[in-house]
Amino acid sequence: MQTLDMAEIDLREMNATLHAQAENTNQTAWEIENPRGAHAIACGLDAPIEVTVKGSTGYYCAGMNKQATINIKGSAGPGVAENMMSGTVVIDGDASQYAGATGHGGLLVIKGNASSRCGISMKGIDIVVHGNIGHMSAFMAQSGNLVVCGDAGEALGDSLYEARLFVRGSVKSLGADCVEKEMRPEHLEILSDLLERSGADARPEEFKRYGSARELYTFKIDNAY
Amino acid sequence: MCGIVGLFLKDKSLEPQLGALLAGMLVTMTDRGPDSAGIAIYSNETKDQSKIVVQSDTPEADFDGLEAALGNASGVTVKMAVSSTHAVLSVPNGSIDAVRTAIAAVNPALRIMSRGDTLEIYKEVGLPKDVASRFAIGTMSGSHGIGHTRMATESAVTTMGAHPFNTGNDQCLVHNGSLSNHNSLRRKLRREGIHIETENDTEVGAAYLTWQMQNGATLGEALESSLTDLDGFFTFVVGTKDGFGVVRDPIACKPAVMAETDQYVAFGSEYRALVDLPGIENARVWEPEPATVYFWSHAGQPIKEKAA
Numbered sequence: 001m002q003t004l005d006m007a008e009i010d011l012r013e014m015n016a017t018l019h020a021q022a023e024n025t026n027q028t029a030w031e032i033e034n035p036r037g038a039h040a041i042a043c044g045l046d047a048p049i050e051v052t053v054k055g056s057t058g059y060y061c062a063g064m065n066k067q068a069t070i071n072i073k074g075s076a077g078p079g080v081a082e083n084m085m086s087g088t089v090v091i092d093g094d095a096s097q098y099a100g101a102t103g104h105g106g107l108l109v110i111k112g113n114a115s116s117r118c119g120i121s122m123k124g125i126d127i128v129v130h131g132n133i134g135h136m137s138a139f140m141a142q143s144g145n146l147v148v149c150g151d152a153g154e155a156l157g158d159s160l161y162e163a164r165l166f167v168r169g170s171v172k173s174l175g176a177d178c179v180e181k182e183m184r185p186e187h188l189e190i191l192s193d194l195l196e197r198s199g200a201d202a203r204p205e206e207f208k209r210y211g212s213a214r215e216l217y218t219f220k221i222d223n224a225y
Numbered sequence: 226m227c228g229i230v231g232l233f234l235k236d237k238s239l240e241p242q243l244g245a246l247l248a249g250m251l252v253t254m255t256d257r258g259p260d261s262a263g264i265a266i267y268s269n270e271t272k273d274q275s276k277i278v279v280q281s282d283t284p285e286a287d288f289d290g291l292e293a294a295l296g297n298a299s300g301v302t303v304k305m306a307v308s309s310t311h312a313v314l315s316v317p318n319g320s321i322d323a324v325r326t327a328i329a330a331v332n333p334a335l336r337i338m339s340r341g342d343t344l345e346i347y348k349e350v351g352l353p354k355d356v357a358s359r360f361a362i363g364t365m366s367g368s369h370g371i372g373h374t375r376m377a378t379e380s381a382v383t384t385m386g387a388h389p390f391n392t393g394n395d396q397c398l399v400h401n402g403s404l405s406n407h408n409s410l411r412r413k414l415r416r417e418g419i420h421i422e423t424e425n426d427t428e429v430g431a432a433y434l435t436w437q438m439q440n441g442a443t444l445g446e447a448l449e450s451s452l453t454d455l456d457g458f459f460t461f462v463v464g465t466k467d468g469f470g471v472v473r474d475p476i477a478c479k480p481a482v483m484a485e486t487d488q489y490v491a492f493g494s495e496y497r498a499l500v501d502l503p504g505i506e507n508a509r510v511w512e513p514e515p516a517t518v519y520f521w522s523h524a525g526q527p528i529k530e531k532a533a
Contacts, residue, residue, distance in 0.1 A: 037497035056496050056510070075510060077496060078480055096480065096512055115512050116477055135477075135515065 002027050006041075007034040015040070018068075021047040037077065042070050045087070062089045065106060081108045084125055090198075097134070100127045103144065109198040116153065119146045122163055128198035138165055139175065147194050149202045157210055159218075165210040166191050168202055179213040226376045227401040228254025229388075231462040231492035232502075233369040233469045233521050239488055239503070243268070244365030248357040250491070250498045251372040255353050257494055258376030261387035262356040263348025265397045265464050268367030270343045275321050275394075277314040278338040278345050279328060280384055284310050287332055298327035309359045310384075311338060311347055318342070321394065336385060341395030343368075343466055348387040368523065371464045371492075373399035379407070380425040390431035393438060395466035400427040401479045401494055402458035410454070430455060434463070445528060448472045448518045452532045462492050468522030477515035484508040490521050 004014045014032065021027060030051045035041055039059040042051050045068040053061065056074030066085045075093030084103040091099075094112035101117065103125025110118075110127070116134035119127050124144045132150035139155070141163030151169035158175020164187065165178075174180075183204075191204040217223055230250040234240055247264060281287035284307065292305040295314065303324060304315040316324045321340050328335050339346035347360040353374045357363060373388035380386050389397040404410075407426035410433060415421060419432045433454065437447035444465055451461070452475065460479040463470045471492055473481055484491045484499050486508045493499045496510070513519055520528040 036500040037495055058495055058497055075496070077482075093510075094512065096482075097478065116515065135475075 001029045001031060003031045003033060005033040006036065006038060011038055011040065015043060018042060018045050018047075018049070018051065021045075021049050023047055025049065035074075039077075042068070045070070056093065065089060075112065076110075081106075081125075084108065094131070095129075100125050103127070105144075107194075107197060111199075113150070119144075119163070122146065126194055128194050128200055130198075130200055132169070135172075136175070138163055141165070145190060145194060147191065147198075147200070147207070149200050157212070159216060160212045162212065164190070166207040167210065168207045171208075171210070174210065177213050177216045178210055181209045181211045183207070183209045226257040227388075228257030228374040228494045228498070229372065229399045229401050229460065229462050229492070230254060230494070230498050231369075231371040231399075231464070231469050231471070233490045234488065235490070236488035237368075240368060241366040243367040243370055244361075245363040246502060247370045247372055248353070248362040249501050250493060251353040251374055252357065253498045253501075254374050254494055258374045259352055260375045260377045260382045261348065261350045261384070262353040262372070262374045263346060263387045263389050263399075264357070264360075264362050264370060264372040265339065265344060265346045265389040265399075266362070266365050266367040266370040267343045267395070267464065267466065268345065268365060271315065273318050274315045275318050275340070275342050276345060277316060277321060277324055277328070277340045278311055278347070279314060280311050280336045280338050280349075281332075281334065282310065282384075284312070287335060288312050291331070291335075294331045295324060295327045298331050299323045308347070308361070310349060311360065313345060337391070339389075339391040339397065341391075341466065344391070344395045344397060344464070346389050346391055346397060348373075348389065349384055350382055350387065368467075369464065369469050371397065371399050371462050371469060373401075378403050379427075380423060383423075385423050385428075386425045388427060389464070390428050392431040392435045392463075395464075396435070396438075396444070397464045398427065398431045398434065399462050400430055401460045402474070404430055404455055404457035404459065406456040426457070430459065430461065444470060445518050445520055445530065449530065449532050452516050460494075465522075467524045468520055470518060470520035470528075471513050472518045473513055473515050475516040481513050482510065483513055483519075484510045490527075 032053045035055040037058040041061045043063040046066040050069040052071045058077040060079045062070040063082045069088045072091045076095045078096040081089040084106045086106045090109045095110045095114040098117040100108040101120045108127045110129045113131035114133045118133045118137040120139045122141045128147040135153035138157045141160045148167045152171045155175035157178030188204045295303040301320040388399040404426040407429040434447045460473045516532045
């Protein structure tokens, strides 16, 4: 186990040390101490290492992650795991707004609640929230899966494309062009796998699926240039 | 951007540290806005006395003899304590309006920062650390306070454009965000006879709350109606004589985080602002919900009301 103490080294040195880890590094386990809400912790990693942040983080923790597993032992500030490409990010506490925004791949697990705009413009990432999510979540979501074990706020899935949204609790309101859809066996299979991998205590049958009605202007071929 | 902070003490034993804790929180938020900084502190209620805080760009000249001149012009006893560019005037209860009239007559260049029984606002152009040390905020005690560090977007970087804004006796406001209907609202409020000094958007927000409360609304009601009448982005933290409140617009893109323990309720634009507070490791930390008015008071139970 390697330890990086942010009380002793600055943010750039901490990130540079993690960036320096090659694909075949044998230093695979890292701990970050004293994060104290700092911005951009463990951003832009690209190696199969496991990083544990021992506390709460500020803006953009784990942004652009590739391959790495990042555990946050507190809550995360805005934009956690933004534009993640692959790997896993697990937050023990809550996540602030736009968690997992524009993510292309990988798995983001939020064990507490996520606030507004969770999964906005997601492009293939899987997001599992054990608690509730705030308003405008999955806005313009393009692909991937958003699983919510609690409730969803206003305007869920507004103007979404092909992302799948699974909600166990109530949905305060659906956004434009977002509708409830039937849960088919392949969806139960996807959900079952995500619930298991994220350690969520929920059964796939308890969820409803939401997706795009494909009725907006963008879906009409006659509007193409 | 802008950074805002607030600290409301439940535990009186922390009161001597209020200024130091609040200044520390604000200094941490410096990189959210370097243009100007200000702090409002509620402290030291003196029996039968109220306070007016005035500011001058040329304090040596303007504060010299001011005490006597204001006493003569207002007919009440005015006591003055100078702190850098600011002076705290102690006046008898009920004479705030008379002394304000006297200030305008004696030296119209003086700017009024705050008025009330316990409220003192200190604000200047510059970084939080410089503003805090200029006024020795770290040595101040008090029951609660709010602070702001500004990244100017809607109006000039001046002392009068700095936050907190005084909205009425013992009332003040800090704002992160920008209001987009402030010009039309300013015209409307001026027609209603509300005095608005600058072209700053937040001052209009503050004046709006003042106007609502002059027409009988409680602070909670005024905050709730602000959600309908103010267009734009805002996280507001407001201070009153015995409490502080928080409200965010329905879109809620301006960040906010709160922490509560048995000793205090704290607000910060970011969690970073809260990390040096005592017992933060075991505090309840959460993000205040959009379009919801929160209010804590020394006099009553906490309030949380979701706007319809």
